[in-house]
Amino acid sequence: MYEIKRRLYSKLLELNHRSVELFGVDLSDITIKFELKGIAAGKYYPKRDLINLNKDLIQTYPDEMINNILCHEVAHHITYKLYGGRVKPHGKEWKEICGSIGGVPEIYHSLPTTKVKKFKRYRYICECGEHLLTSIRHNRIQKGVAYFCKKCKKKLSQVS
Structure with a gap:
C-alpha cells in the first residue's frame, strides 16, 4: 500500500500544478482517506475538503483509481472551489474541468465490485x-x- 500511496500523492502534486495553472485553485488543502467501502470508488466531501477512496479498489486497481477516480474527485473539488454549490455535481462545468486536468468525465466507474457486503x-x-x-x-x-x-x-x- 505504501507504493500505491506514493504514486497517488505524486499524481495529486501533478494535478495541483495543472489546477493552479488552469484555474488558480490550490489542492494542498485536500485530505485523502482510504475508508470507503461498497460499490463507490471515491467520494468528495466539499465542506471538509476530503476525498475518500475505496480501500479495496485502490489496492486491486491502483492505476484506474489513481489516473481516473482521483482526477474525478479532484475535479469535484475544483468545481466546488470555483462555483460553490451553484452547479450540478456532474454538470458541464465539472465535465470540462475533469477533462482539462486529464480525467475521464464520466459519472460511473466500471471497476468490478464483487467484494460488496451483502446484508443478511x-x-x-x-x-x-x-x-x-x-x-x-x-x-x-x-x-x-x-x-x-x-x-x-x-x-x-x-x-x-
Missing part, C-alpha cells in the same frame, strides 16, 4: 404479505422502533 435479510409479515428487511432495520425493531407496511399500513412482525 430477516423475514417480517403484515396483513398483505411477507417482507425481507435488512439487518439494520431488524436491529432497530429489536430496539423498539416500529416499522409499518407501506401498502396496508399495518405493523410488521417478525416471522419465527
Whole structure:
C-alpha cells in the first residue's frame, strides 16, 4: 500500500500544478482517506475538503483509481472551489474541468465490485404479505422502533 500511496500523492502534486495553472485553485488543502467501502470508488466531501477512496479498489486497481477516480474527485473539488454549490455535481462545468486536468468525465466507474457486503435479510409479515428487511432495520425493531407496511399500513412482525 505504501507504493500505491506514493504514486497517488505524486499524481495529486501533478494535478495541483495543472489546477493552479488552469484555474488558480490550490489542492494542498485536500485530505485523502482510504475508508470507503461498497460499490463507490471515491467520494468528495466539499465542506471538509476530503476525498475518500475505496480501500479495496485502490489496492486491486491502483492505476484506474489513481489516473481516473482521483482526477474525478479532484475535479469535484475544483468545481466546488470555483462555483460553490451553484452547479450540478456532474454538470458541464465539472465535465470540462475533469477533462482539462486529464480525467475521464464520466459519472460511473466500471471497476468490478464483487467484494460488496451483502446484508443478511430477516423475514417480517403484515396483513398483505411477507417482507425481507435488512439487518439494520431488524436491529432497530429489536430496539423498539416500529416499522409499518407501506401498502396496508399495518405493523410488521417478525416471522419465527
